[in-house]
Amino acid sequence: MLCNYCCRRCNIDRAVSRGFCNIDDGLYISNICVHTGEEPVIVGEHGICNVFFDHCNLQCVYCQNYQISDNKSAMSADRMSLNDCCDKICELLDFGCKTLGFVSPTPYLGYIYDIYNELTKRGYRPITVYNTNSIDTVATIKGLEGVIDIYLPDYKYGSYELGLELSKIKDYPDIALAAISEMHRQKGDKLVLDKDGTAVSGMIIRHLVLPGHIENSKAALCNTAIEISPKVHISLMSQYYPVYNAFKYPELSRKLTKEEYEEVVDYMLSLGLTRGWQQEMESAEEYRPEFEVNRIRFANNVNS
Numbered sequence: 215m216l217c218n219y220c221c222r223r224c225n226i227d228r229a230v231s232r233g234f235c236n237i238d239d240g241l242y243i244s245n246i247c248v249h250t251g252e253e254p255v256i257v258g259e260h261g262i263c264n265v266f267f268d269h270c271n272l273q274c275v276y277c278q279n280y281q282i283s284d285n286k287s288a289m290s291a292d293r294m295s296l297n298d299c300c301d302k303i304c305e306l307l308d309f310g311c312k313t314l315g316f317v318s319p320t321p322y323l324g325y326i327y328d329i330y331n332e333l334t335k336r337g338y339r340p341i342t343v344y345n346t347n348s349i350d351t352v353a354t355i356k357g358l359e360g361v362i363d364i365y366l367p368d369y370k371y372g373s374y375e376l377g378l379e380l381s382k383i384k385d386y387p388d389i390a391l392a393a394i395s396e397m398h399r400q401k402g403d404k405l406v407l408d409k410d411g412t413a414v415s416g417m418i419i420r421h422l423v424l425p426g427h428i429e430n431s432k433a434a435l436c437n438t439a440i441e442i443s444p445k446v447h448i449s450l451m452s453q454y455y456p457v458y459n460a461f462k463y464p465e466l467s468r469k470l471t472k473e474e475y476e477e478v479v480d481y482m483l484s485l486g487l488t489r490g491w492q493q494e495m496e497s498a499e500e501y502r503p504e505f506e507v508n509r510i511r512f513a514n515n516v517n518s
Contacts, residue, residue, distance in 0.1 A: 219323045220271045221349045221389045235269045235321045236285040240293040242268035244282040246302040248311060253449050253491055255405065256343060256366070258412035260310035263303055263340070265329075266317045272347045274370075274381045276424070276466055280458035283318065296325070300332045307340055312412065315343040315366075320350050323357075330361050341414050348390035349383060355396040365397040365417040372433025380424075380463070387434070391441050394419060403445040403489075418490065422451045423478050426465030431478045435485055444486035450479060453497035469498045 216225050217233060224233025232238060249264040250257050268290055270283040277283050282290045303314060314333075319326055330342065341363045348367040355365075369390050371377040377386030397417050405416035419438060423431045438446065452475045460466040472495050479492060 219354050220320045221351055222271055235271050237269050237321055241325050242289045242291050243294050244268050244290045248306055253418060255413040262313040262315045263306040263311040264315040264317055267319060267322050270318045271321055272349060272381050272383060276460040277458055296328050296332060307338055312340055313343060314340040315345050317345045319344060320346055323354060348393045350393045352392050352396045355393050359400050363415050364413055367394050368420045369434050369438060371430055372437050373430040376430050391437060394442060398442050403443050405447050418447045418449050420449045422454055423470055423475055424454055425468055425470045428474055428477055432481050435482050439485040439487055448487050448490035450482060450492050452493040452495055455498045
């Protein structure tokens, strides 16, 4: 089958050639681990079992996951079998995680169905989270109805120019809005919680505020309120930290200021977007991933 899962529409057979993501038809996972860095209703009491896929269909110059997302680099993990992947997931589900997150999942869409079906055969039905950069096609999102419980899309840019400059994607605001609109059609405004306060169904839209680009954030939030709904849940993130190729851009070579973040918060609230989460400014220091460390933590968790 030709790969057209995202709006880059490479239209290639990955068994014989590679497109933008530089991935063949294999399953490449850099880490499967207990993760506590998501929104409180996502991680719950025991954390979320996150599956971090290798490479990415978006190449953001400031990507905090650059260790595994850089398409110019070799895969950070060996090709994995479906059985081994599900074995690791089941270990963490047995450990206490009741939520399973797919991170940067779109290029691996076929495997997500395979993982879901294999876990079902084994008697597991975790809450599933689709953590995406939102350049999925509408058809891709429609196909996930009934498989994904919670959509966790980024809405990175309200600015067309910035999306192209910083993430190499044309027309990002329109592409992302179309995908998120389909997610909203499926889930609506309501975020359903269980008796323990863990989300079991719904959608949370994430937006990372970039230093020096407050107007981009305002445009993204305005688009969300008008085109999606002012009642959706927003996770407004302050955790930006300059890494990877961000230092090539003067405005991105520093952390976000409190004043910048508060200006965006005030604007968000003025739009009626009052449901969701804000981050402490200290998040810039707390949410930087280190995948080798996570591998150690995964091993310790399983053995404890």
